[in-house]
Amino acid sequence: MPHTRRPFPFMRPPGLDLPENRHGVLIVGAGPVGLAMALELANHDVSSIVLDDNNVVSAGSRAICWSKRSLEILDRIGVGERCLRKGVTWKVGRTYCRDEEVFSFDLLPEDGHKMPAFVNLQQYYVEEYLIEAARENPLVEMRFRNRVSGVVQSRDCVRAEIETPEGNYRLEADYLIACDGARSSIRESMGLDFAGELFEERFLIADVELKTEMPSERRFWFEPTFHSGQSALLHKQPDNIYRIDLQLGWGANPRRESRPENVIPRIERVVGHSDFRLDWVSVYTFQCRRLRDFVHGRVIFAGDSAHIVSPFGARGGNSGLQDVDALGWRLAAVLRSRSPRNILEDFDAERTFAADENLLNSSRATKFMTPTDGIERLLRDQVLALAAKAPFARAWVNSGRLSVPCVYPSEGADDGTMPALSRPGSVAPDAPVENGWLLNRLGGRMVVLALGCEMPRVDGANVFAPRVTDMLRHRYLGIATSAVYLIRPDQVIAARWPYPDPASVEKTISRLWRLGK
Amino acid sequence: MSALIDTPNLADHDGFYAELLAAHRCLDEKRSQALNAQLIMILANHIGDRRVLAEALALALRDIG
Numbered sequence: 046m047p048h049t050r051r052p053f054p055f056m057r058p059p060g061l062d063l064p065e066n067r068h069g070v071l072i073v074g075a076g077p078v079g080l081a082m083a084l085e086l087a088n089h090d091v092s093s094i095v096l097d098d099n100n101v102v103s104a105g106s107r108a109i110c111w112s113k114r115s116l117e118i119l120d121r122i123g124v125g126e127r128c129l130r131k132g133v134t135w136k137v138g139r140t141y142c143r144d145e146e147v148f149s150f151d152l153l154p155e156d157g158h159k160m161p162a163f164v165n166l167q168q169y170y171v172e173e174y175l176i177e178a179a180r181e182n183p184l185v186e187m188r189f190r191n192r193v194s195g196v197v198q199s200r201d202c203v204r205a206e207i208e209t210p211e212g213n214y215r216l217e218a219d220y221l222i223a224c225d226g227a228r229s230s231i232r233e234s235m236g237l238d239f240a241g242e243l244f245e246e247r248f249l250i251a252d253v254e255l256k257t258e259m260p261s262e263r264r265f266w267f268e269p270t271f272h273s274g275q276s277a278l279l280h281k282q283p284d285n286i287y288r289i290d291l292q293l294g295w296g297a298n299p300r301r302e303s304r305p306e307n308v309i310p311r312i313e314r315v316v317g318h319s320d321f322r323l324d325w326v327s328v329y330t331f332q333c334r335r336l337r338d339f340v341h342g343r344v345i346f347a348g349d350s351a352h353i354v355s356p357f358g359a360r361g362g363n364s365g366l367q368d369v370d371a372l373g374w375r376l377a378a379v380l381r382s383r384s385p386r387n388i389l390e391d392f393d394a395e396r397t398f399a400a401d402e403n404l405l406n407s408s409r410a411t412k413f414m415t416p417t418d419g420i421e422r423l424l425r426d427q428v429l430a431l432a433a434k435a436p437f438a439r440a441w442v443n444s445g446r447l448s449v450p451c452v453y454p455s456e457g458a459d460d461g462t463m464p465a466l467s468r469p470g471s472v473a474p475d476a477p478v479e480n481g482w483l484l485n486r487l488g489g490r491m492v493v494l495a496l497g498c499e500m501p502r503v504d505g506a507n508v509f510a511p512r513v514t515d516m517l518r519h520r521y522l523g524i525a526t527s528a529v530y531l532i533r534p535d536q537v538i539a540a541r542w543p544y545p546d547p548a549s550v551e552k553t554i555s556r557l558w559r560l561g562k
Numbered sequence: 563m564s565a566l567i568d569t570p571n572l573a574d575h576d577g578f579y580a581e582l583l584a585a586h587r588c589l590d591e592k593r594s595q596a597l598n599a600q601l602i603m604i605l606a607n608h609i610g611d612r613r614v615l616a617e618a619l620a621l622a623l624r625d626i627g
Contacts (some may be wrong), residue, residue, distance in 0.1 A: 427599035437607040 048169050048324075050101040053176065055190045060207070060214035068094055068218040069380050071205055073193050073231060075099070077108065077168060078348030078365035079224030080175035084122035087184035088489045089377030089534070094216070095185065096207065098192035102176070105254050105325035106288050107168040108362030109280060110263075114450045114472060115366045116160040117484050117536070124174040125160065132164030133281050138263040140444050140526070144270055147432040148439035157516045158475045159482040163447070165261075165282045167252075168362065185320050196221060196344060203343040219380060222345045222372070224365075229350035235341065241334030242408060244355065245295040246415040248331070249302055252286050253312055253326040259484040260288065265357075265444040267414075267429055271314035276414050278357065278444070279315065286324060289315055293417065299328035331355040331415070333408045335400045339368070340393045347372060349424070352400040354407035357414065357445030364403050367450060371395050374489065374534035378558060399451045405447045415445035416428070457531070457540030457553060464523040473536050474520045478511040486511075487531055489534045491552060497527035500545045505554040506531065533557060566617035 059065055070086060072079045075097035082095045111119070111128060119125040152162035178183040194213075196204035203221045221540040223231040232239060232546060256299055264279045266272070281287055283385050293302055301307060303326045313319045325515035335352035348365030372392045378384035416422040431438035455470035467474055473494075475484045487494075491506040496517060500508045511517065522528050529546065531539045531553050540553045555561075580583060586594045606615055 231624065422602075423595055424599050427596055428603065430596070431600050431603060435607075438603065441603070 047101075048167065050104065050169065051187045052100045053187070055100060055210060056188070056205075057211055058188055058191065058209065058214060060216055061209065061212050064217060065214075066090075067161050067202065068216060069220070070094070070376070071096060071193075071203070071216060071218045071221045072224055073097075073205075073221065074224035074226060074348075074350070075172070075176065075187065075189070076103065076224060076348070077171050077175060077362055078369060079222070080172065080179055081118065081122055081366055081369045082222055082224060082347060083179055083185040084175065084182060084374065085118075085373035085489075086377055088122060089374055089379045089381075090184070091380050092184040093186070094218075095174050095179065096188050096191040096193055096205070098190065100189035102169040102172040104169070105167075105250075106282055106286070108171075108359075109165050109167060109282060109288055110163050110359035110363075110447075111166055112359060112363045112448045112450075113158065113160045113162050113500055114370075114448075115363045116164065117139035117472075117475070118366045118370050119171070120160065120485070121437070121489055121536075122175075123178045124171070127174050128166055128171060129160065129164060131170055131283055132166035133261050134161045134164050135261040135263060135281065136162050136306065137261075138265070138444075138447075140442055141264065141266040141269060142429045142432065143268055144266075145433065147429065147442060157477055159484065160475070163359070165288075167278050167282055167286070170283070171362075181490040190427070193225075195234060198343045209261070218343075220343050220345060220376060222347055222376075223350045224348050225350050227349040227353045229346070229412060231344065232336065232346065232350050235344065237332045237336055237341070239336060241332065241353075241404065244333075244408075244411050244415060246331045246411070247293040247295060247297050247299060247302075247328055248356075249291045249293050249297075249308065249311070249326065251289050251291075251308055251312060251326045252282070253282070253289060253316070254286050255316065255324045256285070256320050256325055257318075258285070267444070269315075271317075272311065276444070277315060285386060286449050287316075290523045291315070293328070297328075303328050321389055331411050333411070335397070335404060337397075338393055339396055340389045345372065345376070345392075347396075351396070352403065354403050355411045357410050358403075358407055359445070359448045360403040360407055363448040364399060367399060368396050368533040371399075371537075384558045384560070391559070395453045400455065402451045403448075410443045410445045414445075420466055422480075430487075453537065455539070457538070458542055458549060460525065460528070460541055460543045462523060462525050462543070463528060464520060464540060467530070467538055467541070469538050469540050471538050473530070473532050473538050476520055477514070478517070483511075483517075484536055487532055487536050489536075491534055491554060492532045494521070494530040495528075495545065496521055496530075498529065498545055500529055501547050503547045503550050503554070505551065505558075564617060565611065565613045566621065568621060 070093040072095045083095050116125050118348040129476040139149040192208045193205045194208050197204045205216050266277045280288040339351045354360045375388045416425040428441045450472045453470040455467035493506045493508045495510040529542045533539050
């Protein structure tokens, strides 16, 4: 069954009748990024209003592969376990060249993490869960069918002009976060340059409901016989819905290609029969672009409005949630007068760095999947030919390098004897602790993790000193006998020391909040 | 200091050169190109040092690029 999209009610906003008091934060766009943003801010005791021009969740699966880090973020805002239960957990990916399998990979065969490497879940489910959580949260107000038609900012305030079915009104706020997607009208109205590359390639994406069960694997084909000269991707989703992405070539006419009479025969060739139902079809063009800066005074961009990548690699929705992760605690600190506004520069620096890493990976994968004629195609085809006979070349086959959180450049204290995977700038690796999980235990606060030593109290962080298990040792100690980790509210490791040094810890905490020396 | 060896390093270079020509002898243009491409990637993997490869690329590009 195609997903039923129940419309959310339009409630007459008070601003239509009399001017509203100035708000803290307006969030434009009730997609996964905007909704997660509101819930993350609520976790930091900051209220917000989410404005969306629509009143239903997204049509079609769209962002389907949610990474481990996204699931951890969703867990912190209360919907991670639900996504995990409903989603299809997969870890095996198979890559075929023509009809031969050239290699397969198995993600995260390691235990001791609450969340798996990836789950597939249609974007509309994630939005539905987030909207439910948002509506139950007293700090989040949802306003559907409220379209922001203009944004003006002054030195100390941002003003949004809003259109509703019952008339227009205006809201003032300290900050406005534009989570209004790839075609962000706020970005456009501000005349911001969205620079990057457009690839001359189009893909058709479809959700189809099959009666037959197929394995929970990602399958990618280069030049399959069922889709001559092009590439194809197949993902399993809940409810027996399969997502198929088919390369069309640049010459294709998107409107003609999305007609069922043209789509159905192609899908018949992928699945090998016609016992399926077509639920949704869309066509997209590969693009890799980003804004130069994500913070523009009192208007902040997050998610697709700030950066877009080609989809193979699951770097769209996942990187948007990581923007939320890096922004929430800092913006909350500004709004609660804990930090000066320049703490937002740290968000901007980290997320533009991450966007560049995503853009680089994405544009490399795109070039591999859709080489131009001549030398690019020759080299690509020879990698595929080599992959069949030499193990090293299998790793060179690039059907999208799947999203992992980037390691932020960090000036935090480090100790070379400790494991590289938990170096400053990395997301703290999860591990079982005391009948639960480390990341749940860290929550969204500044925490000092003390392992194998007594840590005195410090100002500005809670000390957590679990019993050192083998997993904690492996992920946090390595050959060191003791360690002190300072972990930020977004669960990123800020610094680490081999022994307790409260003065250095407190100095680092002040630096993270951008307080004077 | 340069990481790439650009002074004589291969004992029987005449033998290798002949072997390379022989490998290409029965191939048409397209297959020859495929052979060269695979050879580059096999050797790059064997060398396994990005710095050496970067210097090799720069050396080859000099007077060509």
